[in-house]
Amino acid sequence: MTPFVKEHGIVVPLDRANVDTDQIIPKQFLKSIRRTGFGETLFFDWKRRADGTLDPEFPLNQAHFKDAIIMVVRNNFGCGSSREHAVWAVVQAGFRVVIAPTRVLDGNRVPAFADIFASNSVKNGLLTIELPETEVDRIFDAITATPGMKATVDLTLQTITLHGAKDETIRFEIDSIRKDHLLRGLDDIALTLEHATQITSFEAKHDTQLRAQPA
């Protein structure tokens, strides 16, 4: 997996909450048996008008966001299905970072990302950053003021520096396990197989309750 250390590039805004995986990659693109070729399918339907032509209103279609590598969105991004194809589409369209807000609504925390999407992201070198809503609003405002604005995301320092009218730095929190995995670009399977002996000894005393195999 490609390690994530520090990235610099354009930030594209997608001002929508609860963006589900069916929007990120519509189902007709899940039939591929390959791991590549998903970049063009990102937000396939949202990118297009009813007649099939590209919608110039959709941010990802706009010239100043063309080479964006950072996407800023609203809460609960990636909800819905477990399809890792959604993360493949985001990554293969050139993105390295997605930023979303955690909100507090009626005393409950509304998460930035859906669980499975976040878990799939780290396995593909995609950094998902959770920020308080006020900070995310600041990023949206900065892009409105300077469309095509760039930012630098430094995972080691846990900072986002917005290069708008003036430089502003926002610090973010990330759990140490996810950070370590991304920084080192670790292969989970190889790491787990280092514990093969322990898995074998666990299996020796563990009952899977599987009693039969059909003929």
Add this chain to the structure above:
Amino acid sequence: MAKTLFQKIWDRHVAKELADGTVLLYIDRHLIHEVTSAQAFEGLRLAGRPVRRPELTVATMDHNVPTEAKERKNIADAISRAQIEMLEKNCKDFGVTLYGLDSERQGIVHIIGPELGLTLPGTTIVCGDSHTSTHGAFGTLAFGIGTSEVEHVLATQTLRQTKPGTFRVDFMGRLRPGVTAKDMILKLIGTIGTSGGTGSVLEYTGEAVRALSMEERMTVCNMSIEGGARAGMIAPDDTTFDYVSRGERPFAPRGAALDQAIAYWKTLPSDPDAAFDRTITIDVDKLAPQVTWGTNPGMVMDVTERVPEPGSVPGYSRVDVEKALDYMGLTPGTPLTDVPVNVVFIGSCTNGRIEDLRRAAMVMSGRQVAKGVQVLVVPGSESVRKQAEAENLDKIFKAAGCEWRFAGCSMCLGMNPDQLKNQQRSASTSNRNFEGRQGKGGRTHLVSPEMAAAAAIAGHFVDFREWK
């Protein structure tokens, strides 16, 4: 120390605690299907890794299989066909048991797991599909995973996991006639929102849950993911043991082994004083049939209500609601019972089991589908189809004007030819009303099988409690 059901299963499956605070969680059953497994097997081939315990993985094909007889023999869509053939090849090469299109027990992965006796209390089950939460109905820790994790399980029979939180959902009271398990889970999602359960494993408790059949419990657990929770569980009891003990379930224990297993399963329910991180109580006494009006399952209301005004829906911004209503083609203030439907879909891993079909057939019996309404009835598995045909349910559906199909995911996600056309409106017993889910431009309303069948007859939504 007092433990929850989840904690008991978790503790028994920690194969190794890792230095970073995560664990290697042992996986007892791994279910795979054609859509999310191909790239995982490709990864194994590239790294030269074998499947560690092929006998613990079981495969079927469900997502993109055609549901019409002639198409099943000869799949017209070359890309769909290639994906199905790849699964056949992978299962053969790696020694995995496959219930393919030629099998009498093929079906939706979450329907055949329980049918085959693969789903047992106290076990861990994963699958590259978010509706794996279904199996939690048995007191099983079951959750959906991505393809990288599918590969990880194939190679190691474990997953690296951070322990989730616990969230108890207590359904008190008694369901009124015409109100169902589907309405319970839709009400919960409407209450906590589509991310209310994120980071948690739900445990459903309370007298209303205890009163549910196994199939109804599966409907509840199935949609845990629509509330953001990867898993939802129900403590096993006599209803569970009875289900596992009955029928042709080749993977389930029998005889002395079953008695021994049941003795263990009886130790699984949460201890009375076990603590949960969060608890919510929902009273089902006055619960009405639920209908979704928007573009996610949390956008749901009683069938007696009217399409909401933007700015009046807790948890959603004015813009969220405006966009949803615009997509759905709905005007605020319209009574839901005035909303007409073009297509009715009865099936899916949420509501494609035999009890669902029986209840829908009861509504349809001796009646005719409204003019211009297309109705697809898609059994969740070939076993369900055969059982339904043995009970002549297929004849009832066909006499009413429905199409009777073979098993698969079908119009729940429209990866096969069963899709909504632009601006067609459906009453669907499935689990997601996302934009385009059932077909580009299609408008989905999630309901129970009874509500779907009644909408098919009436041509619009009706309050099933008043159905004569």
